[in-house]
Amino acid sequence: MRSLCFSPKTTSSSSSSISHYPSPSHRLGLSTPRRSFSDSNMERTLENAESIITKWNPDTSTFAKVTSLFYENRGEARDFIKFVNDLQKAMHFTVTENSSSEKLVRGQNLMQIAMKRLQKEFYQILSMNRAQLDPESVSARSSRASTRSSTSDYEDDDGTEDEIRRTGDSVSEVEHVSTIVMDDLRLIAECMISSGYGKECVKIYNIIRKSIIDEGIYRLGVERIAVKTLFNGERILCDHVFAASDSIRESCFTEISKEGASILFAFPETVAKSSKKSPEKVFRTLDMYTAISEYWPEIESIFSFESTSAIRSQTLTSLNKLGESVRIQLTEFESWIQKDTSKSPVAGGGVHHLTLDVMTYLSLLADYSTALAEILADSPPPSKSFLSEYHFDISDSDESLAPAISLRFVWFILVLLCKLDGKGKHYKDVCLSYLFLANNLQHVISRVRTSNLKYLLGDDWISNHEVKVKQFAANYERLGWDHVINSLPEDPTVVMSPGKVKECFKKFNAAFEQTCRKQSVCVIPDSKLRDEIKTSIARKITPVYRELYKTHRLKLGRERNLALSVKFTPDDIETYLSDMFLGTVGSGVS
Structure with missing residues (x-):
């Protein structure tokens, strides 16, 4: 009988003294009074437990079959749990004194009925409170540490509920109900585990909560909210419900999250390997890199178990692959600028489509400067001596976000300007060529001023290139209007x-x-x-x-x-x- 083989983690001092030190009656050979004491204690416990357990036997009562104990009367539900725990302790005590007592059979029958009832309650609470146990609601709780430390034992349950009522004004109704539901699940789980029915409890939990994870992954895709709420909420819930057993906490969370997490964190690696090329791909790649990078501490904490180490490894692999993909795409972007072969002059010396496309790309790219600083940290930057010839003030000050990143953006713009210089030569009218260069450089400066590029390139870069615009404009004016002036x-x-x-x-x-x-x-x-x-x-x-x-x-x-x-x-x-x-x-x- 497994309920006799599983006892609470700690036993009372009275139990210890009975187990190891013979009483005076035993020393005198009077063992019958001890058995009578054991039997009478067992009898009282059976009488107390039998009435409430049989009342909620779904096999003999239509009322018990269609009604939830915890939903109908939470006070009676707590009594139910108390009497089941008392019965388990009494049976454990009795078996050590008189393993042939017929009262053990009665107790075991009652225990089976009680466990069947608790399985039903556990399933109903999990399945009927999906909204209250939504990961986002659970994540709203302060932290896993505080959740695990907040006891939900029977003895403190009244105080816990009073505290919940007192703080009800400061939390939402959903969070309030969520706390009550989580405490009910914890009461049931601890009772079933201590009674030797942990396997049944875990099976129910894993089936229902894994479906929540799988549904969330399907709905959220690879959005970063999956880490912030979905897995975080599930870890908090699992830690709370199975706080009594570290091994069960680990096995449950691993079982319900491993498959979904593996799919989620392997997806970025798949994207990084994709052969599809488009300018927009780099931003999607950087979005995923940023999400993983920003939430890596949370990922490391949520999947801290040894059994989830593969998820942490997969996450780091995806992060590295994404970084490698970004480096390749930036190289391809530079090559794309240099390979532009359009020779038709822009009408009226206006802004070239290459200028528009490149500056839109770089303006968006500048929003990812932090991620790019990490990704390009080990990449060799362009030659500083070469860039210095183009009026870029290179500072080694630690105040700059990342000198290597600044150099990279300066280089991209320099490649563009060199390309535009060649395109300006396609104009038959030289004055129009200068106007073309002035227009395009002015557009470059404007996009720098109105984006995060201004923090990467600096005021000196802007000032130096504004001087160049004035020079181009002066040349246009001289060649185009001097005939009138003269x-x-x-x-x-x-x-x-x-x-x-x-x-x-x-x-x-x-x-x-x-x-x-x-x-x-x-x-x-x-x-x-x-x-x-x-x-x-x-x-x-x-x-x-x-x-x-x-x-x-x-x-x-x-x-x-x-x-x-x-x-x-x-x-x-x-x-x-x-x-x-x-x-x-x-x-x-x-």
Whole structure:
């Protein structure tokens, strides 16, 4: 009879004294009184236990068959557990004194009925309280350590429930109910284990909770919440319910979580090995790397058992494979930039699609700087001496996030700029080539300023490249508009003959019309750069033309075809210039 072979972990001092020290009656050869004492104790225990156990026998009572003991009356449920524990102790005591007592048979029959009842209760509580035992609700409890240390023994149960009521205002109703349900499961588990029915208890638990894990893995996929709530909640629940036995805690948690965890943490390795190539793949890979890396302490803690060491190993393997995959993808990204063979000039000297794609990619990539610092820690960085030629201030200060990461991003942008320099040479009009370089570099700077790239590249990098934009813009202005500027006299107020004035206006009209027609196709997407270039051009043309117009227009006033000589008022010039670089001016000037 297994209930006689399993006793509580600790026995009372009275039991020890009875087992090892013979009483006076025994020394005098009077053994009958001892058996009478044992029998009477067993009889009292049987009488107390029999009424409540038979009341809840599902085989003899329709009420007991359709009603849950713990749901109907938790106070009576605690009494049930107490009397079963008392019966087990009395049977253990009796078998050491009188193993042939017929009361042991009665006790064993009652114990079997009680265990059948508790199995039914254990199953019902687990299956009917899935919401209350949801891993997220369980995870809301403070920690596994505090959960295991909070006793749920019968003697303290009233106090525990009072404490729960007192703290009910500070926790949600779900957490409150979750705590009660977990304590009920623990009471049943400890009673069944101490009575030798741990195997039945564990079987029920494993079947139901494993289905929760499997369903969660299917629903959550590889989201990091699986670690934060699913496995963490299951570990907390398992630790609490089977707090009485370290070996059972370990075997149960391993049984219900090992398969799901192996699938979850092996998936990133599968992704890393995938031959499918796309720019977006690196971000998915980095998401998984970041999730595993950030939650590694929790993973290590949750799967701390020796029997779950394979899960920890699989997790580290996946982490390494993901890192290796990221390094390969970054190398492929650099190669992709260098291999771009598009030769068609962008209309109006606008921003090239390569610039848009690369800077979008790098802006998103900068959000993973911490993970990239780990992944690329052992990778050789680009040559500092080579990069220093391109105005990158290289600092060895520990204040920077990771110098190697900064160098890597600088290198990617440098590869892009070199590629753009080659594409600028495809323009037949040199001034348009400079505008192309200004537009594209301005877009690069803008994306750096508005993303985490600014923390990696630094203010000096931004300032140095803004100077380059101004140089490109100045070259465009010189080559594209000097013809107009030079058509105006150095001193517009100098005395001139009507013929000279007429010639001066005609010269300006021709230069301005030609240039506006030619430059009307130009586009400057960045509003700040567009305003700067327009302002610079207008500053060199409008004030001089206004003085020329104000000073000499009247000299041509008596001519019948004045409009042929003076086609533009100063306000017209300002209007045309203000509408430039939107790709819509040419027809108006014509």
